[in-house]
Amino acid sequence: MSSVERSVRAREHRVAAQQPTGTASLLLGIAAVTLMGCPLLPAAASAWVRVVPAYFVLPTGICAVVSGTGALARMRDRTAADRHRARAGTALGVLTIVVPLVAIGWAFSMLGHA
DSSP, X not given: OOHHHHHHHHHHHHHHHHXXXXXXXXXXXXXXHXXXXXXXXXXXXXXXXXXXXXXXXXXXXHHHHHHHHHHHHHTTTOSSOOXXXXXXXXXXXXXXXXXXXXXXXXXXXXXXXX
């Protein structure tokens, strides 16, 4: 590899490191997972702290998936782009969408057997 190629790759890596693509998706995914745990807080915590954040799990997860897929689509043609944050945010968003839906489906099936 010539010195010119090394300098071009180093510049591409610096440019990719400076672009915070996928960070919003990752933060939204982490927030959605955190909100999923709020109902599990001890009873000593206020009901507002335990119950109200549960209403924001699905919207936050959906926002994480939408922003992550949008970031991945924008990074499609860039070879030096770091896609890990967008993928992680999308995965966390999908997790926070699937888990409540499975829990609701399980609850309905149990109510049907009672």
